[in-house]
Amino acid sequence: MSAELNIFDGRIVMRGALTARELGPLWERAVRASAAAAGARLILDLSAVQRLDSSGAALLLEMERRHGGEVDIAGADDAARSLLAQLRAVARPPEPSPVSPRGKTAGLPGFIKNWRTRIAFFGETLLSFIALPANLRLLRRSDFAAIADRAGMRALFLVLALGYLIGMILAFQSAVPMRQFGADLYVADLVTIALCRELGPLLVAVILAGRTGSAYAAELGTMRVNDEISALVTMGINPTVMLVLPRIAAAMLVMPALTVAMDASGLAGMASVLAAFGYPLSAITSHIAILTAPGDFLQGLAKGVVFAAAVALIGCRAGLTASGGPRAVGQAATAAVVGGIVATVVLDGLFAIILYRLHL
Incomplete structure (x- = not known):
């Protein structure tokens, strides 16, 4: 009937x-x-x-x-x-946004809620990593290779070009005050230490946040808006294991290579400037080898791996928490870039304090 x-x-x-x-x-x-x-x-x-x-x-x-x-x-x-x-x-009724007496959204509750979401996502990712041996079937090698290629090889030219220009700029700017003391050759040590310990991993992390972090947020945000994430959960598949962990691992894998490329191109830019000043390449390389230590280079690599993990984690978090239609994808990409850069600078400051206290 x-x-x-x-x-x-x-x-x-x-x-x-x-x-x-x-x-x-x-x-x-x-x-x-x-x-x-x-x-x-x-x-x-x-x-x-x-x-x-x-x-x-x-x-x-x-x-x-x-x-x-x-x-x-x-x-x-x-x-x-x-x-x-x-x-x-x-059935869950829509939660009204907290409104201040003047009619504006209260900032403090939203700020606390955002931090709770970030901490919860970090904890969920950590637990998924611990449980990874039991979920290896969810990892696909082809996807991991494609993600690593987009994050690493396709960013290589940009890293090399930026590194060369940064090396030239640092050499030119450092040569002006150093020349007053007749220490032009020490520009090589200054630029080498600055690149290997600080600027190399920091600039690569900024590039990674702008390219890879935003791409992660856009990809996962689109999947979230189109209910593909909900479909994975319905099928009993952990989206953190299948989507987040491979992206974090790919970013951490390509970061040392990109950092080495940034350092090498920066040193090449510095060497070209000093060569224009009349210093032979043999004198530059021998001076760098004598006055710089391998620890400077290794510190930069260690920082870069941590920066890459933070950038990838923030990008994935921004994508998986996107909601509200197509506009949310753009907002997630913006949040990933801003959050990745801010997190990189904060972590770099923490590294500076720790290394200073350890006399390294």
């Missing part, structure tokens, strides 16, 4: 089968009728309903919501009432 709807003053009588197959023509009319009765008590009479499935129960709850007032459901059997109770239990 098809579904029917009769409207009386303060009462809506439903008849027939309220099932997914029969509700199509009836849905809009029922919702409009319940909305039109807003402001008065409404009775939904189900005494003539023969069948009720989850779609019919969802219609009744939507009618209650659109009415917005007191709604009584009459004539429902125990099975219908149980189904309605179950749907009400899982």
Whole structure:
């Protein structure tokens, strides 16, 4: 029997089968009728309903919501009432944003909520990494190779060009004051230490945040908006293991290579400037080898790996927490870039304090 709807003053009588197959023509009319009765008590009479499935129960709850007032459901059997109770239990009403007395969104609760989300995501990622041996089947080598290629090889030219220019700029700017003391050759040591310990990993991390972090956020944000993440969860697949861990591992893997490329190109730029000043290449290389230690280079590599992990983690977090339609993808990419750069600078400051206290 098809579904029917009769409207009386303060009462809506439903008849027939309220099932997914029969509700199509009836849905809009029922919702409009319940909305039109807003402001008065409404009775939904189900005494003539023969069948009720989850779609019919969802219609009744939507009618209650659109009415917005007191709604009584009459004539429902125990099975219908149980189904309605179950749907009400899982239905989540939209949470109102905290509003200040002036009508603006309160900043502190949102700030605390964002930090709770970040900490929770970090903890979930850590637990997924610990449980990785039991979920190795979720990792795909082809995807990992493609992610590493996009994060590393396709950024190599940009890293080399930027490194060469930074080396030249540092050499030119350092040569001016050093020449006053007749110590032009010590520009090589200055630029080498600055690149290997600080600027090399820091600049590569900024490039990684701009390219890779934003790409991670855009990819995962699009999957989130299109409900692909929800589909993975429904199938029992942990999206953190399948999507987040390979991206973090790929960023950490390519970061040392990019840092070495940045250092080498920067030293090449510095050497070209000193060669223009009349210093032979042999004198430059021997001076660098004597006055710089391997620890300077290794510190930069260690920093770079930590920076890459932070950038990738922030990018994935921004993508997986995106919500609100296509605009959320752009917002997630912006948040990934800004968050990655800020986290890199903060971590670099912490490294500076720790290394100073350790006299390294």
